[in-house]
Amino acid sequence: MIEETSAGIVIFRKEDSKILFLLLHYPTGHWDFVKGKMEVGETTHQTAIRETKEETGITDIVFVENFEEEIEYNFQYQGELIHKKVVFFLAETRTKEVEISHEHQNYIWMDYNTAMEKTTFDNAKTVLTRAQMLLSKAL
């Protein structure tokens, strides 16, 4: 089994009194947060910032302290079984227009309830719920 680690960010922005979360449509069909594989020598924060810039063009991110959630899953890629860990942070942006890269098919900003329906995998829904709980205490 091949071990992989990715890092990403649950990105949100405020619109009027609402918090909107950013989801990307991955080419394999799922809707998920911004993330990508770690490169040699990077910290998880550095990977998350780099992938956010590459995949969305967003650079004005402000991290929310005390949020770091890890999920794990297995999948097949080119005949190999991959065990992947993904670390997610939480951060705010003021950017509304997203410039998605060739690695994704679409993006959407959604409030918590609609994002919970749109997010494909249960482990990502758990991350989203933890983000929402922290934000509803902090904001």
Ligand SMILES: Nc1ncnc2c1ncn2[C@@H]1O[C@H](COP(=O)(O)OP(=O)(O)OP(=O)(O)OP(=O)(O)OC[C@H]2O[C@@H](n3cnc4c(N)ncnc43)[C@H](O)[C@@H]2O)[C@@H](O)[C@H]1O
């Ligand atoms: N192992 C590999 N080695 C080298 N290059 C690779 C590679 N895998 C993909 N690539 C290529 O590298 C590029 C992406 O690089 P990155 O952008 O760096 O990678 P990533 O977002 O972390 O993941 P990726 O999009 O690959 O897959 P994901 O885990 O979401 O989704 C992967 C599978 O897991 C499933 N999945 C995703 N999230 C899940 C979750 N939360 N729970 C359970 N299953 C999940 C998906 O349905 C899908 O089947 C792609 O262009 C791709 O062609």
